[in-house]
Amino acid sequence: MSRNAAVSRVGSEQALAVYQELRARPDSTLDEVAHRLQLSSEERERCREELASLGLTAPQDPRDRPESDTPPDAGARIVVDPDVALLRLLRRERDRLQDRLAATSRAHTALEALAGPFLRAGAAPRSEVEVEIVTDPQRVLRELAELTESVRTAVHVMHTGSVRREDMAAELERDRSRAARGVRVRAMYSRRVGTVPEMTQHLRERAALGVELRLSPVVPMNMVLADENFALLPTDPHDPDSPTILARGPGLVRSYLALYEYCWQAASRYGEEPGEGGGDGLSDQQRAALHMLASGIKDEQIARSLGVSLRTVSRLLSEVMQELGAASRFEAGVKAARLGLLDGEGSEHGL
Secondary structure, rough: HHHHHHHHHOOOOHHHHHHHHHOOOOOOOOHHHHHHOOOOOHHHHHHHHHHOOEEEEEEEHHHHHHOOOOOOOOEEEEEEOOHHHHHHHHHHHHHHHHHHHHHHHHHHHHHHHHHHHHHHOOOOOOOOEEEEOOOOOOHHHHHHHHHHHHHHOEEEEEEOOOOOOOHHHHHHHHHHHHHHOOOOEEEEEEEEHHOOHHHHHHHHHHHHHHOOEEEEOOOOEEEEEEOOOOOEEEEEOOOOOOEEEEOOOHHHHHHHHHHHOOOOOOOEEEEOOOOOOOOOOOOOOHHHHHHHHOOOOOOHHHHHHOOOOOHHHHHHHHHHHHHOOOHHHHHHHHHHHHOOOOOOOOOOOOO
16 A cells, blocks of 8 residues: 555544454554554554554453464554444443442442431531432332322433333333323333334334334443433342432433433434434445445455445445444444444344
């Protein structure tokens, strides 16, 4: 590749070029690839940082390196598939949320022990954030019932799995009550629930009542949020029977809402195939080019596979970027992974 061609790629374009080369040549190091692409030291380090921050490269375990007389490279990294990198980013966000929640809970406990009597006596203003661990399932049901009556503007819900059959009628009744008062309701489910007949009917009934529904390949935890002031979520996202965290106060609930918005934007609208509502206008040829691009295949190989010219490949990928609202090929690959456009047939990813 000429220096002029390499220079024409900037920012994420260069990172994408390096990533494609690393996937096409697994035995090459990032430094070797950067040298072949004639990148400067500054460009090489920028690409290294961008790929690492997105989780598309990871440190290599010394035990995984082949035996050699050459001393091991302490900075050696491996290439990570886009879908794996996306799941790791979501898990990292979930872990950060759990760490913050645990720290908030500890701080609340300490403050309650040290200053609780004074706060209750009115000697100090009430804390903006309240966190409580609830172990009684009946208490959780009562809180949900009270929330239905008290919520004023919006309710946002996450479900990692199917709703229990005995709870479906109560959920629909809550939807009717909220709809009558003009409360916005959003609900996000794991995509696999769409294959459960009872859930298919339940989702259809919720949508008929005006509930906004989305399906996602990854739902990090069960969650109920309301009015930026109320949150209900498990202490252990992996254990549905774990005690429940009840949090009140915008100082903490807004953080949960930010996580919810992130997951909501990456999910597919109910009734659409994964990728619709973002990439739904792609042709079969454009989708095929997008898959090969995300797999690290070069333009020349894409052209041969599709039986078209290099100019046509360039046009196809430009159209894909325009459809996805991406400023670069690399951004198009990331957006396509988030929208489920790179999912294999029948494949799902869970936590």
